[in-house]
Amino acid sequence: MKKIYLFLFGLISLSLNAQTVIFEGKIVDKSSKESIPYANIFVQNSTQGVISNDDGVFKFYIPNGAEKIEIGHIGYKTQLFLVSEIKAELINIELEADEMALEEVIVTNKPIHQILAGILANSKNQLDKSIKLETYYREFVKINDNYSKFADGLIDFYVLPKKKEKIESKLLVNQSRAFQLANAEEIEKKGKADLSEIDSFFDIQKAANGFFTYEYIDRLTADKANENYEFELRSKKDQFGNALEVIYIKPRASVEKALLVGKITYDPTHKVVLDIDVKMSDNHKQFVETINALIMKFTIHDIQIKQTYKYLNGKYIPSYRKSLLDLHIKFGKQMNDRMMSISDLVVTDFNDNVTTQPEKNKIFKERNLYSNGMNFTENFWETNSTLPLSENEERILQTLKSK
Template identity: 35%
Template sequence: MSKIIYFFICLLTFTSSFSQQNYVLFLKDSATKEPIQSATITVKNSGFGTVSNDEGAFQIYALNNAEITISHLQYKTTTITLDKIADKTNTIFLDLNTLELEDIIVTKEPIHELLYKAVETSRNKFNKPIVLNTYYREFVKVNDKYTRFTDGLIDYHMSGSKADLIVNQSRAAKLITEDDETLDLASGLDVRHATTKQYTFYTLEKIIFDGKNYKDYDFELKSRIEKSGSEVYIINFKPKEDLKKYLYKGTVVFNPESYLITDVDIASDQTKLEYTKVINILIVKAALLGLRVKSTYKITDAGNYVLAFSTRKGKLKIWNKKKYNETLEYKSDLVVTDFKKDDLNYNRKDVYNDRSLYKRGNKYSDKFWQKNNSMVLTDDEAQIIKKLELESNSVN
């Protein structure tokens, strides 16, 4: 009998040592101790991944002996086993990539043509049909006050040029009271296009290549040797100084051998804000005051090329002579937590067809936001939506 008990104790010990746990960890610069945001974290030999938030925090739901790889354009890529993180603060320090960028590369081919080749190659390389398991989140502010929040677990079934959405769980909150004079405005984002726009490099295409807009920009090409010994190309672009237009600046990183893009970071040039266009939308006028789009892509151990993370931030001024004078801000984040080849056997009746996940409301069976490698809320964001849990004593 004692041998049997001993066997089960050993079995329990072995099982617990390799059980899945939820890890909340923090990334910081090893020199400055400042948090590192928008780092991509992947679990080795799996499709699982997540990204660090503005405070450098991320969560991983994985085996405690799992290896995670942390990558960021400005820092050395780091691989670490979860059970090796002994620090009580659960902090991982990253070293800056101190390798100097080489001199500007001079090519016979115009840099914008190299960029277009990278876009076309990457667009054609994406694995399809594919199911992207994602965590999606959106915040809306009006006149500097948070008004809306929503998040959810969404499967994007991608085939061809479109995606069908299956929303597994979601929650939503109106963050202003009924007697609040602040308008409850929608962000204007379309959750149905949250992955397709990244797979088509929509923003990059519109601002650089539509109507030969590349003529408005100066391009710079540099290369860098990574710690692994591999080379990456970095294309920076910015508006030509003498142009009186509301334009953008950005960075695109790609592999010079495969031409596959790993990072895209585009932001409006605020020095050109005075040239922003005013457009008419029904009974109001609107002007874009700011936009930033950032996406990261990865090649998995199995050679799959997939989206890893995307974020979109925008700021608009909306007004008319009679009633409105509002500043609308929005931020959406999408993390691809896993993926698999799509068998296209999902029920078409379950496809979500609304522009906004907010309309679906609170429909969830567990605290999904604490699992599934969803992006960790910042302290401010956590306070904003804390009432969601306080108002709900039982899970829907």
């Protein structure tokens, strides 16, 4: 089967429109020359764009009719590029730090967790409508010390208005591919179970839900959150000189629980979240607890969420979501293993005026993308706006592809 896949890779050719302009390169800090991950690259005054990867690398297939491309990141001055002047070559883009982005502490009489509650409520209301997200999705699965699976694809999420707190999505998988270790014996295991059959902890049907529910963040708005966390509010400027506010989340050193640490950046004018960057506090990982769930036990060792939005021309637009879940599962003699799933979801286009839904027979209903396997008509990871693999991720994928 693997030889058939490799043969297909050799036969499938690039299917690019001759007029398509490819804009690709690496974004770095002008002073330090360090990579700038999660920078926004998008058509000016448009919902179409991509984001740079962990190495600052991006690749954007500019849609026909676009005239200007903006590259921006909070804390840096925005750069503007004329599409007519973009050449088909890799370029190095140096962003200059914005001196106006220096942070100042805000003193407020209102509890910060209540401020956050109001921001989240308004953000949710902004997105409570029929929405279509055109996305690139990918996921790695790691079992013990081995990466065992990789899948990616071009997916359209049709998100319906909320019914209470429940998010409903309908998915169309336009292109996909999947790789896995061919031999179950290649995966280190401590139990008897065939771990090569395990796909993912993430449900692809809910991959976009976090944009609309702010999972893991909602719990920080409760009054009892003050028992576990210290909150600090600061002001700064974005790349356009607009005022931003940042809520810093700091776990109390005295609390012996597994807690989050990070920050949430929001637009105080429109009262919407722009950036969420949280993870499990390293200093509190020692306090993780084993949870008994019916016939098995599991321990969560790490949670990481990176989530970004744009506010353009009156539209509140989900942009990027990265999720990591690292846990240990104990199930009798069958499983006693550490497993990790890491996913990236990049919104390449956004429509909040959806009048039609996908045909029922085309809706993807499976829980994970791996079940769709090798199902593509073009090398979509090369011919569409996606999120380039970092050097480390590319090495991992090459290892899986060589099996």
